[in-house]
Amino acid sequence: MAVSDTVALEVSAVSKSFPGVRALDNVALTLRAGEIHALIGENGAGKSTLIKIITGLYQPEAGHLHMNGSEVRFASPREAIEAGISFVPQERNLIPGFSVGENIMLERMPTRAGVFADYRRVNEEAKKWLDVIGLDVSPTAIVSSLSAAQMQLVETARALSLESRVLLLDEPTASITPHETVFLFNVLRGLRDRGVAILFVSHKMEEVFDLCDRVTVLRDGRNTAANEDLAAMDRDRLVSLMIGRTHIITELPAKSVKREQPALRVRGLQAESGTRGVDFDLYGGEVLGLYGLVGAGRSELANALIGASRVTAGEILVNGGPAHIHSVADAVNKYGIGYVSENRKTEGLILSHTIIANVSITIWRRIAGWLGWISGRTEKSVVSRFVGQLDIKTPSLNQLVNNLSGGNQQKVSLAKWLAAEAKVLIIDEPTIGIDIKTKYALHELIWELAGQGRAILLISSEMPEMIRLADRILVMKGHRIVAEFNNTHQYDEISSTIIKCLT
Numbered sequence: 001m002a003v004s005d006t007v008a009l010e011v012s013a014v015s016k017s018f019p020g021v022r023a024l025d026n027v028a029l030t031l032r033a034g035e036i037h038a039l040i041g042e043n044g045a046g047k048s049t050l051i052k053i054i055t056g057l058y059q060p061e062a063g064h065l066h067m068n069g070s071e072v073r074f075a076s077p078r079e080a081i082e083a084g085i086s087f088v089p090q091e092r093n094l095i096p097g098f099s100v101g102e103n104i105m106l107e108r109m110p111t112r113a114g115v116f117a118d119y120r121r122v123n124e125e126a127k128k129w130l131d132v133i134g135l136d137v138s139p140t141a142i143v144s145s146l147s148a149a150q151m152q153l154v155e156t157a158r159a160l161s162l163e164s165r166v167l168l169l170d171e172p173t174a175s176i177t178p179h180e181t182v183f184l185f186n187v188l189r190g191l192r193d194r195g196v197a198i199l200f201v202s203h204k205m206e207e208v209f210d211l212c213d214r215v216t217v218l219r220d221g222r223n224t225a226a227n228e229d230l231a232a233m234d235r236d237r238l239v240s241l242m243i244g245r246t247h248i249i250t251e252l253p254a255k256s257v258k259r260e261q262p263a264l265r266v267r268g269l270q271a272e273s274g275t276r277g278v279d280f281d282l283y284g285g286e287v288l289g290l291y292g293l294v295g296a297g298r299s300e301l302a303n304a305l306i307g308a309s310r311v312t313a314g315e316i317l318v319n320g321g322p323a324h325i326h327s328v329a330d331a332v333n334k335y336g337i338g339y340v341s342e343n344r345k346t347e348g349l350i351l352s353h354t355i356i357a358n359v360s361i362t363i364w365r366r367i368a369g370w371l372g373w374i375s376g377r378t379e380k381s382v383v384s385r386f387v388g389q390l391d392i393k394t395p396s397l398n399q400l401v402n403n404l405s406g407g408n409q410q411k412v413s414l415a416k417w418l419a420a421e422a423k424v425l426i427i428d429e430p431t432i433g434i435d436i437k438t439k440y441a442l443h444e445l446i447w448e449l450a451g452q453g454r455a456i457l458l459i460s461s462e463m464p465e466m467i468r469l470a471d472r473i474l475v476m477k478g479h480r481i482v483a484e485f486n487n488t489h490q491y492d493e494i495s496s497t498i499i500k501c502l503t
């Protein structure tokens with residue numbers, strides 16, 4: 001269906017500053033009924049800030065919002081919801097101790113006799129929206145027991161359940177797999193065809209071209225494009241609108257792996273997290289890819305390796321010697337095994353501290369030396385190297401992590417682990433939420449770390465990333481390794497091999 005002429009929401013000349021940062025400068029965007037409109041730009045470009053202004057979380061310093069021709073001003077998200085705008089925020093916004101159903105129905109709990117929550121109706125209604133999104137969890141499940149992907153889908157179900165005419169989605173596919181993405185896109189296309197106006201933020205170019213009708217691009221808080229037709233746009237032009245140039249992929253230099261003593265050897269590993277009979281070897285200098293669908297048990301295996309889940313059988317050898325890993329601290333301090341978790345934002349960062357404090361928590365020991373004394377200068381130089389390499393956008397190293405954009409927070413937690421000089425580094429979905437330019441910078445960094453002799457276990461749902469970086473690939477299904485092969489880096493060949501293993 002063609003995009004209609006009906007303007008659902010008009011943003012004009014909106015500006016917003018934070019101390020030291022001009023987050024939005026004179027930004028415009030027109031959202032029409034019956035379109036999916038992509039909002040793209042590098043980490044820190046201002047996408048989430050714009051969404052927070054539209055949804056009443058922030059107030060603009062200048063500029064206007066119009067809906068159906070008349071000016072609107074929302075003092076709170078509740079007012080925006082009442083005006084028919086719903087949104088999926090970039091940061092998960094669920095109440096962990098509440099059930100899935102309660103979270104979905106939070107804004108309008110059905111009550112019995114006007115007082116008591118009517119749980120039968122809450123759960124029925126919630127179930128309906130879970131089905132729409134294709135998520136197979138019970139409405140009575142407690143949110144804190146869900147995976148990152150499931151939480152993201154619950155958040156989406158909640159936004160859909162409001163049945164708004166304007167739907168804003170801030171990176172809704174960041175932590176869900178291609179399989180779930182297909183499901184979500186079908187839902188979004190259905191809504192578009194019913195005249196809903198959809199704004200969609202993503203760092204994945206394929207998604208933008210696959211799903212969206214028009215595009216607005218932000219760079220450093222300014223429009224480099226507004227409301228352009230995607231049909232008339234190619235990938236190179238879009239990349240250059242975002243980052244000012246097109247070429248971002250550099251060839252990774254050849255690297256050889258000596259397969260003598262494995263840095264990590266796993267035999268018959270079984271753990272409470274569900275891991276069953278897992279065997280593999282990982283060598284220094286090697287990137288070993290671990291591929292699988294959501295629920296395949298990859299993060300659970302990682303948890304068993306770092307002592308976060310109890311090992312019930314089998315053994316782990318580090319540099320040939322048996323390792324007894326009872327906690328994450330054991331893994332890092334005794335055996336040099338670091339884990340950059342998929343939930344790194346909640347597990348790995350102290351949001352109310354500065355960038356410098358966050359990154360240096362794990363490098364503390366190395367820099368502090370045996371006296372436990374830490375030199376502010378050394379700390380600063382290590383941290384600023386990573387800030388530069390990963391292009392972390394911040395007015396200063398003393399900025400609170402809480403004030404950074406979502407992607408830049410991800411980068412801080414990666415930097416924190418990369419700085420830890422672990423011998424074995426397990427990296428779970430490294431490029432979630434990270435912009436296209438930094439993604440390739442990060443690939444180079446991972447490659448460099450392996451080149452220095454680190455052993456890297458790379459968990460990724462992104463097939464191109466896996467095929468680019470891995471030396472060997474393990475495929476996991478039902479908590480077991482079902483295949484292992486050398487990576488020829490030939491995309492078509494390897495992706496069809498992987499798909500065969502999974503079906």
Ligand SMILES: Nc1ncnc2c1ncn2[C@@H]1O[C@H](COP(=O)(O)OP(=O)(O)OP(=O)(O)O)[C@@H](O)[C@H]1O
Nearest residue numbers: 018023043044045046047048049403404405406407
């Ligand atoms: N509450 C805040 N306090 C201070 N600075 C902020 C705050 N919120 C955002 N910023 C800054 O505003 C700029 C825009 O951030 P925003 O979150 O809108 O980026 P984004 O485009 O959504 O990036 P990402 O792709 O990483 O999510 C960034 O430089 C960010 O650090």
Ligand SMILES: [Mg+2]
Nearest residue numbers: 048090405406
């Ligand atoms: Mg954002």
